[in-house]
Amino acid sequence: xxxxxxPILWLAGLLGLAGCSVHQPVSLYQxxxxxxAQPAQSAxxxxxxxxxxxxxxxxxxxxxxxxxxxxxxxxTDGRWAGSLSSDIDQLLLRQVxxxxxxxxxVLAPATQxxxxxxxxxxxxxxxxSGESQPAVLDAQWRLIxxxxxxxxxxxxxxxxQHTGGTAAQVQAQGVLLQRLAEQLSVAxxxxxNQPPLVEAAPRKAAPSQAKPAEPEKSPKIPMALPIRTDMxxxxx
Numbered sequence: 001x002x003x004x005x006x007p008i009l010w011l012a013g014l015l016g017l018a019g020c021s022v023h024q025p026v027s028l029y030q031x032x033x034x035x036x037a038q039p040a041q042s043a044x045x046x047x048x049x050x051x052x053x054x055x056x057x058x059x060x061x062x063x064x065x066x067x068x069x070x071x072x073x074x075x076t077d078g079r080w081a082g083s084l085s086s087d088i089d090q091l092l093l094r095q096v097x098x099x100x101x102x103x104x105x106v107l108a109p110a111t112q113x114x115x116x117x118x119x120x121x122x123x124x125x126x127x128x129s130g131e132s133q134p135a136v137l138d139a140q141w142r143l144i145x146x147x148x149x150x151x152x153x154x155x156x157x158x159x160x161q162h163t164g165g166t167a168a169q170v171q172a173q174g175v176l177l178q179r180l181a182e183q184l185s186v187a188x189x190x191x192x193n194q195p196p197l198v199e200a201a202p203r204k205a206a207p208s209q210a211k212p213a214e215p216e217k218s219p220k221i222p223m224a225l226p227i228r229t230d231m232x233x234x235x236x
Contacts, residue, residue: 044102
């Protein structure tokens with residue numbers, strides 16, 4: 001009986017160890033938005049932030065690691081806690097509002113009745129890092145004023161070193177987005193003093209020119225025509 005129990009106990013121990021290795025806890029990460037200043041002006045610069053588009057490979061919960069050969073692999077010890085896109089939006093919103101000291105910074109789409117001084121169209125094409133690779137952010141923005149004119153178009157490339165761990169990488173990516181928001185705010189500030197829009201006055205229809213009165217025509221008198229007869233007139 002003893003000889004039969006040992007293999008069974010040994011097998012149960014192996015299964016228990018395998019179960020522990022499979023169900024290891026995975027850490028969840030969010031971007032660090034830093035300590036942005038709380039905006040105080042309720043009538044500050046009106047900014048419509050967005051749409052903010054991010055690269056397709058970032059639209060997932062998987063936390064990707066950049067390899068030395070440039071490839072990307074899913075991290076085994078962590079993932080994003082929810083939507084990375086939403087985290088980016090909220091981080092940029094708080095940072096830009098703090099730098100501009102304005103409560104009138106909103107995410108697209110804007111609510112009805114909100115008329116922005118500037119709209120920011122932002123595209124993030126890269127945001128990643130690796131254990132031996134720095135955190136890298138590639139982005140492009142366009143600033144559109146209240147008249148619909150593009151006032152600035154800029155391509156941005158930023159890098160941030162880190163100590164190598166997953167937590168340090170996520171922190172470095174948050175720092176990059178904070179730097180992006182700071183540069184964006186510097187570009188936005190000069191557009192706060194735009195001249196107000198002047199509504200064009202409705203154009204009045206040109207008065208139609210009266211036609212000159214035609215001179216009164218005198219009535220035509222019919223001409224007397226001689227009446228011919230076959231009778232001859234004799235005089236004595």
